[in-house]
Every structure is written in C-alpha cells, then in structure tokens.
Amino acid sequence: MTYSGFRVIREALTGHKGWRSVWRDAHPKPHYDFVVIGGGGHGLATAYYLAREFGEANIAVVEKGWIGGGNVGRNTTIIRSNYLLDANEPFYEFSLKLWEGLEQELNYNAMVSQRGILNLLHSDAQRDAARRRGNAMILNGSDAELLDIAGVRKLYPFLNFENARFPIKGGLLHRRGGTVRHDAVAWGYARGADRQGVDIIQNCEVTGFRIKNGRCLGVETTKGFIGATKLGVSVAGSSSRVMAMAGMRLPIESHVLQAFVSEGLKPTLPGVITYGAGHFYCSQSNKGGLVFGGDIDGYNSYAQRGNLPTVEDVAESGMSLIPALGRIRLLRSWGGIMDMSMDGSPFIDKTPIDGLYFNGGWCYGGFKATPAAGFAFAHLMSTDRSHKTATAYRLDRFRTGHMIDEKGQGAQPNLH
Amino acid sequence: MIIPHPLLGPRDAQEFTYLGDASLIDRPDWQSENAMQEFHDYLYLRENPAGQHRELWFHEQGDRSWLVVTRNTVTHEITQVELASDVARAQGRGR
Ligand SMILES: Cc1cc2nc3c(=O)[nH]c(=O)nc-3n(C[C@H](O)[C@H](O)[C@H](O)COP(=O)(O)OP(=O)(O)OC[C@H]3O[C@@H](n4cnc5c(N)ncnc54)[C@H](O)[C@@H]3O)c2cc1C
Numbered sequence: 001m002t003y004s005g006f007r008v009i010r011e012a013l014t015g016h017k018g019w020r021s022v023w024r025d026a027h028p029k030p031h032y033d034f035v036v037i038g039g040g041g042h043g044l045a046t047a048y049y050l051a052r053e054f055g056e057a058n059i060a061v062v063e064k065g066w067i068g069g070g071n072v073g074r075n076t077t078i079i080r081s082n083y084l085l086d087a088n089e090p091f092y093e094f095s096l097k098l099w100e101g102l103e104q105e106l107n108y109n110a111m112v113s114q115r116g117i118l119n120l121l122h123s124d125a126q127r128d129a130a131r132r133r134g135n136a137m138i139l140n141g142s143d144a145e146l147l148d149i150a151g152v153r154k155l156y157p158f159l160n161f162e163n164a165r166f167p168i169k170g171g172l173l174h175r176r177g178g179t180v181r182h183d184a185v186a187w188g189y190a191r192g193a194d195r196q197g198v199d200i201i202q203n204c205e206v207t208g209f210r211i212k213n214g215r216c217l218g219v220e221t222t223k224g225f226i227g228a229t230k231l232g233v234s235v236a237g238s239s240s241r242v243m244a245m246a247g248m249r250l251p252i253e254s255h256v257l258q259a260f261v262s263e264g265l266k267p268t269l270p271g272v273i274t275y276g277a278g279h280f281y282c283s284q285s286n287k288g289g290l291v292f293g294g295d296i297d298g299y300n301s302y303a304q305r306g307n308l309p310t311v312e313d314v315a316e317s318g319m320s321l322i323p324a325l326g327r328i329r330l331l332r333s334w335g336g337i338m339d340m341s342m343d344g345s346p347f348i349d350k351t352p353i354d355g356l357y358f359n360g361g362w363c364y365g366g367f368k369a370t371p372a373a374g375f376a377f378a379h380l381m382s383t384d385r386s387h388k389t390a391t392a393y394r395l396d397r398f399r400t401g402h403m404i405d406e407k408g409q410g411a412q413p414n415l416h
Numbered sequence: 417m418i419i420p421h422p423l424l425g426p427r428d429a430q431e432f433t434y435l436g437d438a439s440l441i442d443r444p445d446w447q448s449e450n451a452m453q454e455f456h457d458y459l460y461l462r463e464n465p466a467g468q469h470r471e472l473w474f475h476e477q478g479d480r481s482w483l484v485v486t487r488n489t490v491t492h493e494i495t496q497v498e499l500a501s502d503v504a505r506a507q508g509r510g511r
Contacts, residue, residue: 249461303491307492
C-alpha cells in the first residue's frame with residue numbers, strides 16, 4: 001500500500017475502510033542473519049537500511065514493548081546540524097540530508113518541518129563562539145547565519161531582550177534545522193523495513209546473550225532463543241543493562257530528561273529557540289502546544305519520571321526568556337531515560353565480542369541522529385567497517401585519548 | 417527528593433550536587449603495575465544498575481560534607497546515608 005493524494009481522497013470518500021496495518025506482527029524464526037535489539041527509531045532505521053541500502057536479508061528487530069514506545073516517542077523532536085567538532089558535524093549534516101529526503105524515500109509523512117533553529121546569544125564571548133561554530137557548520141556543508149539584536153527582534157519580538165542578567169545580544173540561526181513528528185519516524189521506518197521483509201517482533205524482551213568462545217550466537221528472549229549471525233544493540237537508555245548481560249561495562253550512566261507541553265495556542269513561535277544562558281529550548285507543535293525542555297535531572301535514574309526541582313528550574317528559565325509563558329497552562333510533563341556518556345558523544349562500534357555490535361550513548365541528542373545512526377550502524381554491521389561520518393564514535397576513545405567533548409565540559413555525564 | 421543527612425537530618429536534594437557512583441572513593445594506586453588500565457576503568461566505566469545504587473552527593477549549599485547515599489534508581493527511594501569520610505575510614509583510609 002502506497003500513500004498518495006489520490007489514495008487519501010478515495011479513502012475519505014469511502015469511510016477510511018481501506019487502510020490496513022503497515023507492518024506485520026511477526027513471530028521469531030529460530031535464526032536470522034541480522035538481529036537488531038530495540039525497536040526505537042535507531043533500531044528500525046538500522047534494519048531498514050540493512051535491507052534497503054546494503055542488500056541484506058533475513059533480518060529481525062526485537063522490541064521488549066511496542067515499537068516507538070521509548071525515547072523516539074518521548075523527545076522534543078528537534079533536528080539540527082549545528083555541531084562544532086570534526087568528529088560530529090559531518091555526521092549530523094549527513095543525518096539532516098537524510099531527513100530532507102526521508103518522506104519521499106519512505107513514502108510516509110513524518111512532518112519534517114525545517115522551521116529554523118535560533119541559538120540565542122547573551123555575551124560577547126558567546127557571539128565569538130557562535131561565529132566559530134557557524135563557520136565550522138558552513139565548512140561542513142551546513143548553513144548558519146549570525147543575527148544581530150535587530151535580526152532577532154524581527155523574528156521574535158516578544159522575547160525578554162532587556163533581561164538584566166542575560167540580555168539578548170544576537171543569535172545563530174540555522175534555517176535547515178527544525179522538528180519532525182517523532183512517532184511517525186518509528187512508524188515510517190517500521191513500514192519501510194517490513195516492506196523489505198524485516199520481521200518486527202514486539203513484546204519480546206531480550207533477557208540474555210548466548211556467547212561461546214568469544215562469539216555471540218544469539219539472544220535469549222521472553223519468546224525463546226533467537227539465533228543470529230550478527231547482533232546489533234540499539235536500546236537507548238537501557239544500554240548499560242543490556243550490555244551488562246553480555247558482560248560489558250560501558251562509559252555510560254542513565255539519566256532522566258524531562259519534557260513539557262503547554263495548552264494549545266494560536267501560532268506564536270514560528271521556529272525553535274534555544275536559550276544559551278539558562279538551558280531552555282522551545283518550539284510550537286503543529287497542534288499549537290509549546291513543547292519545551294531543559295537540563296537533565298542530573299543523577300542516575302531509570303524512573304522514567306523526573307523530580308519537581310527540575311520542573312521549577314525549566315519553568316523559571318522559560319519565563320525569564322519569554323515572560324508571556326507565565327500566562328499559559330502546562331498540560332503535561334514526562335521523562336525519558338537516556339544514556340549519558342562520559343564525554344556527551346555517542347558510540348557506533350563493534351564490541352570485543354565477535355558478532356556483537358553496539359549503538360548507544362546518544363545522551364539527549366539522539367533523535368536528530370536517527371537516520372544517520374541507522375545508516376552508519378547498518379554500514380558497520382554489514383561491512384564490518386565504520387561509515388565515514390562515524391569513525392570517531394568508538395568505545396575505546398577514552399583509553400586512547402580521543403574524547404569528543406562537544407560542550408567542553410570534561411568527563412562527567414551530568415555536565416553534558 | 418529528601419536526603420536524610422546523618423548529622424543535619426532531612427535536607428532537600430536541591431542543596432546537594434551529585435558526583436556519581438560511590439566507587440569513586442576507591443581511587444586506584446598510581447604506582448600499581450596496571451595503573452593505566454585501572455585509572456581508565458575508574459574514571460570512565462560505570463556499573464549503572466537499575467535498582468540499588470551507592471552514590472556520592474556533596475552538600476554544597478550546606479555543611480559541605482560528602483555523603484554516600486544508597487538510593488533505588490527506579491523508585492528514588494533512599495535506604496541509607498553515610499558520611500563518605502566514615503566509609504573511607506572503615507576501609508582503613510582517610511584521616
Ligand atoms: C525528554 C527527551 C527529549 C529529547 N529531545 C530530543 C531532541 O529534541 N532532539 C534530539 O535529537 N534528541 C532528543 N532526545 C534524545 C532522543 O530521544 C534519543 O537519543 C533517541 O531517541 C534514542 O534512540 P531510539 O529512538 O532508538 O531509542 P528508543 O526509542 O528508546 O529505543 C530503544 C528501544 O529499546 C527497547 N529495549 C530496551 N531494552 C530492551 C530489551 N532488553 N529487549 C528488547 N528491547 C529493549 C526499548 O523498549 C525501546 O523501545 C530527547 C530525549 C528525551 C528523553
């Protein structure tokens with residue numbers, strides 16, 4: 001079933017009775033050539049590109065709950081390619097290019113909306129850093145524009161420009177950044193993978209690995225043993241728990257990040273804004289709610305809910321930037337569990353165990369990475385070589401001194 | 417979250433900053449044969465369990481003591497709080 005304008009009109013006229021489920025509910029076979037653990041955006045994209053791009057077959061995705069129920073369905077949906085470091089920017093730019101063609105490629109409406117991201121600047125030092133970042137972005141094929149105060153005022157006249165502590169001095173505008181309908185990313189990739197013959201196995205939790213003589217042979221699951229020639233782990237905030245079953249310790253802590261959504265408003269915020277002084281970022285969803293977030297709670301957690309001090313902190317930051325926020329009601333807040341790595345950057349690498357591959361440590365930036373992470377992970381699993389944009393995402397980089405400290409904060413997860 | 421401080425009684429977690437796994441008390445010996453490996457593991461690798469976790473909290477806005485807090489990372493329930501200096505001393509270390 002493909003989607004088209006004609007199809008939508010025909011269904012509208014016939015009571016929408018013709019739509020069918022877009023992926024099969026598969027039962028596990030005894031053995032696959034490739035098994036990907038985790039039915040989030042990354043896992044589904046990996047399976048899709050394994051089949052579609054690398055011509056592999058006999059692939060399964062194993063998900064403990066339902067696909068899209070993890071971080072891919074909990075995040076604040078921001079996509080961007082405005083990183084600074086050589087190890088990062090080419091990767092995120094590759095990802096943004098994949099986002100730009102995603103809906104055509106998948107024939108699925110993921111509401112990719114390049115509404116622009118504005119990083120606000122509050123000091124001369126921040127302006128210098130933004131100029132440098134903008135140049136790094138442009139050198140890597142991305143786009144960046146430095147705005148002065150008047151330029152920011154034109155876009156967002158209602159911001160608190162005269163804040164005594166953090167006056168707004170300008171902004172770095174990245175026009176190709178924006179937002180994407182997060183659930184639709186999981187659904188679109190699931191449909192795409194299913195159409196390539198990938199088995200998507202839901203309600204199937206991996207409970208152990210079968211490893212013999214340093215080689216991984218498959219996984220124990222709540223639906224029995226599933227053999228695999230190559231196994232990829234892509235379980236977001238559960239990386240430490242899952243890899244511990246394979247006997248590995250990771251340079252990762254799990255932390256909770258909260259997000260918030262307000263009641264629906266008329267169109268107010270045309271793009272995404274980030275507050276460079278406090279940690280606050282905000283966009284408006286297509287339904288009208290303001291979607292925003294701030295810092296992680298900052299201590300190890302698997303609770304999938306946060307604590308109130310962070311709610312207060314985010315609300316304070318928000319109000320100091322957009323005083324009008326004080327008049328709107330908050331509808332919901334929720335939390336997701338993320339891998340926080342020691343330098344704030346991810347891993348896409350082989351493990352010391354033969355046939356076992358790892359993709360994780362995305363901290364709170366992994367949604368924008370979904371297409372490229374899937375592509376690069378599929379590349380690694382299929383060819384046993386890193387994709388050219390992901391060569392730095394190695395598990396041993398702390399040993400070799402090649403940390404990727406994008407924020408310049410040092411090796412402490414709760415600072416990233 | 418309320419942290420029951422052994423000397424000061426219940427304190428709001430907001431008064432503290434978090435460092436991480438309490439095993440950070442056990443700094444490796446810089447003269448050991450495997451010092452490179454041991455410091456790598458000490459600095460970067462983590463147990464990161466879902467459940468009971470012993471961790472270090474610094475009472476920055478209070479008496480500036482370091483505490484070892486045993487907390488459940490799934491429920492946020494705190495079952496034990498010790499002074500980090502007591503923990504180190506019990507291991508035969510510290511002044
Ligand atoms: C509140 C919040 C806001 C965020 N905002 C942004 C943002 O604006 N932009 C951005 O780029 N990133 C953002 N992120 C980060 C981003 O959401 C994640 O980095 C990314 O989605 C993680 O990849 P994933 O989608 O595959 O993970 P998930 O969707 O979490 O997929 C992992 C899957 O693995 C499954 N799993 C776990 N254990 C097992 C097991 N034992 N067996 C089988 N399956 C298992 C889980 O059930 C889950 O479905 C945010 C995160 C949060 C929590």
